[in-house]
Amino acid sequence: MIHYQNPKLVLGCVPEWEGRILLCRRAIEPRLGFWTVPAGFMENGETLQRAAARECQEEALATVEIGSLLALVSVTHAGQVHVMFRAKLLRPEFAAGPESLEVGLYEEADVPWNELAFPSGEFTLRRYFADRAAGREDHHFAELNRPMKI
């Protein structure tokens, strides 16, 4: 008898510093070499916000203050739910953690849209910039139900 498994939570954030946002280039599979917002699997004993901040610390060695809820993405084909927050970088200090090749601050126009690791990251970033341009902080739902083309 096989029991179903429950979806895993992936927590992340979009850290901003003086208008630019922090992105990481992945040093691990899947999608090694592609770009992502800081995000990873939530662990037991932490809140949604603490998980998002911890992932940013681990992947970008950067300290953030987590802000408003940005995106809730049901990644049904992968059995994951991605929860993304807005965040403020507290100091302009960051560096590649063990799971990142490089980390940098990017203007909207300089985001490597064609080299993003995951569709949920693209959804998150597009909603982030659209809301910022409109002066609002909404939250957004999406379902991603097929593996991306590689």
Add this chain to the structure above:
Amino acid sequence: MIHYQNPKLVLGCVPEWEGRILLCRRAIEPRLGFWTVPAGFMENGETLQRAAARECQEEALATVEIGSLLALVSVTHAGQVHVMFRAKLLRPEFAAGPESLEVGLYEEADVPWNELAFPSGEFTLRRYFADRAAGREDHHFAELNRPMKI
């Protein structure tokens, strides 16, 4: 070597019909005999909203349209994250599913506050009624980090 486990998602909703809300009295442990909003573990392959609607169908044999996001509760001591939505009951038809002893529609004043099964349910219901009274539909975060007294 022991791997950490990841938190499980519990999805639920507050179904409303003509101003009253649907509650279930639990037929299973934990908290057998106590009252709860329809909620349960999310399964792979469903979105947040479909999971919330399915749980309402299973526990209250009731069909709902899921609405806005209401509560995100990190239940850190239990390794769970509870996500609750507002919902509309599509027809005034409901009955106890296999995990419920009884199901009913309640006015705010008649909610059995002292017989609620879980603190996250109480948090969810209190925010629901406060927002409704204020004419808004916000979402609310909470951390619950200790087992309830029984």
